[in-house]
Amino acid sequence: MLGLRTCILTRLLSSSRPASSGSSSLHRLLSAAAVAPAVSPNPSFAVEDYLVETCGLTRAQALKASAKLSHLKSPTNPDAVVAFFSGLGLSSADIAAVVVRDPRFLCAGVDKTLGAIVADLTSLGLSRSEIARIFLLGGCHSRSRSIVSKLQYYLPLFGSFERLQKVFYHASYLLGADPEKTVKPNVAFLRECGLRPSDIVNLSTPVPMMLSTNPSRVRAMAALAEGLGVPRCTGMFKYALYAVAFLSKEKIACKVEYLKKTFRWSDAETRIAISKAPTLLRRSKDVLQSRSEFFISEAGLEPAYIAHRPCLVTYSLEGRSRPRYYAVKFLKANGLLDHNRDYCKTVLISEKVFLEKYICPHKEAAPHLAEDYAAACRGEMPTRFRFT
Structure with missing residues (x-):
C-alpha cells in the first residue's frame, strides 16, 4: 500500500498545479479512507441495511442496489470509499446519488483505483470540486482508469469543464464511447463540413449522440441536411444538421408537408423557408399552428412574406x-x-x-x-x- 501511495503522489507532483497543494490534498483523501489491512467476513453485515443507514439510499433503492453487491461480506471497503468521497467534497446526498447510479463503486479500491484516478485527473488541471462532479455525473465510467485519456481529449474539444459538464449531465454515456472509433472521426467530419469547434460544442450539447454515434450515420444526416437546400460550409448548415438529427427521411417529409399546409406555402416557398430556418422542422405542430393563426389570420401577413422571413416563426x-x-x-x-x-x-x-x-x-x-x-x-x- 505504501508503494501505491508513493506512486500516486509522484504522478500528482508532476501535475500542472502546485505540488504542495495537490499532494497534501490527495494525502488527506487517502488518510481519511485508511482502513485495517485485514478484511474478515462479518456475519451480521447486511448490504441492504448498510446502503440505507450509511449511504443514505431509500429502502427501494437499497433493495435494487444490493443485488449488485451480494458478494460483499464486510463494510470495510465500502467505508473506505464513502470516506474517500466525503474527503473529496461530495455531500451525503451526492454519495447516495453516486451509489444509486453505480453500486459497484463501493467495491472499488481506494488506493489503486479511486486515488489514482484523482491523481491523474488533477494532472489534467481539474480541481477537486470538478473531479467530484466527474464521479457524480460519470456513473460506472468514472471508476475506470480509461476516463483520464477520454477527458484529456474532451477538455480541449469543449474548451472548459463547465461546457463539458453540461453535456455529461444529460449524456454520461459519452465517457463510455470510444473516441478513436466514433468521437474523433465524427469531429473530423463535422470540421470538414465547415463547423468550427464552438459549433460542434453547441451542436453536441442538445444532441450529444452526434459525437458518439456511428460515423456513417452522421454522414447520412449531413446528406439529409444538404437535401434541405443548405450547402455545407455555410453558416446555416449546423442548424440544418441539428434539424434533421436522428430523423428518418419519412419523418422529415411529414414535417415539411405540415409546414407547407399550415402556412399555406407553395413548394418553392416551403423550400425557401426551410433553407433559411431549418430548425422549423424541430417545432411542434401546436407551436406551428399557433404561429400560423397569429401571423396570417390576426396580423394579416401574407404567406409569401413569412416564407421569406421564416425567423418570425422561431420567436416566442x-x-x-x-x-x-x-x-x-x-x-x-x-x-x-x-x-x-x-x-x-x-x-x-x-x-x-x-x-x-x-x-x-x-x-x-x-x-x-x-x-x-x-x-x-x-x-x-x-x-x-x-x-x-
Whole structure:
C-alpha cells in the first residue's frame, strides 16, 4: 500500500498545479479512507441495511442496489470509499446519488483505483470540486482508469469543464464511447463540413449522440441536411444538421408537408423557408399552428412574406411577437409611427433596442404604453393599448 501511495503522489507532483497543494490534498483523501489491512467476513453485515443507514439510499433503492453487491461480506471497503468521497467534497446526498447510479463503486479500491484516478485527473488541471462532479455525473465510467485519456481529449474539444459538464449531465454515456472509433472521426467530419469547434460544442450539447454515434450515420444526416437546400460550409448548415438529427427521411417529409399546409406555402416557398430556418422542422405542430393563426389570420401577413422571413416563426409568440405587434399597431394607429415600418424588423431587434426605439420615446404622448406593453409580455394582453 505504501508503494501505491508513493506512486500516486509522484504522478500528482508532476501535475500542472502546485505540488504542495495537490499532494497534501490527495494525502488527506487517502488518510481519511485508511482502513485495517485485514478484511474478515462479518456475519451480521447486511448490504441492504448498510446502503440505507450509511449511504443514505431509500429502502427501494437499497433493495435494487444490493443485488449488485451480494458478494460483499464486510463494510470495510465500502467505508473506505464513502470516506474517500466525503474527503473529496461530495455531500451525503451526492454519495447516495453516486451509489444509486453505480453500486459497484463501493467495491472499488481506494488506493489503486479511486486515488489514482484523482491523481491523474488533477494532472489534467481539474480541481477537486470538478473531479467530484466527474464521479457524480460519470456513473460506472468514472471508476475506470480509461476516463483520464477520454477527458484529456474532451477538455480541449469543449474548451472548459463547465461546457463539458453540461453535456455529461444529460449524456454520461459519452465517457463510455470510444473516441478513436466514433468521437474523433465524427469531429473530423463535422470540421470538414465547415463547423468550427464552438459549433460542434453547441451542436453536441442538445444532441450529444452526434459525437458518439456511428460515423456513417452522421454522414447520412449531413446528406439529409444538404437535401434541405443548405450547402455545407455555410453558416446555416449546423442548424440544418441539428434539424434533421436522428430523423428518418419519412419523418422529415411529414414535417415539411405540415409546414407547407399550415402556412399555406407553395413548394418553392416551403423550400425557401426551410433553407433559411431549418430548425422549423424541430417545432411542434401546436407551436406551428399557433404561429400560423397569429401571423396570417390576426396580423394579416401574407404567406409569401413569412416564407421569406421564416425567423418570425422561431420567436416566442407570447413573450415577443404578439406584444410587439400590438405595440407597433398602436403607434401606427395613433400617428406615432410610419405606417410603412416593416413588422419583421421590429421582431428581430433585441428587447433593449425595441424599448429604446418604440416605447421610451412616447412616454409623454402615450403614458400607458410602457405599462400595457409590459403586461402583454407577461401574457396579460390588454383588450386594447390605451392612448390616454
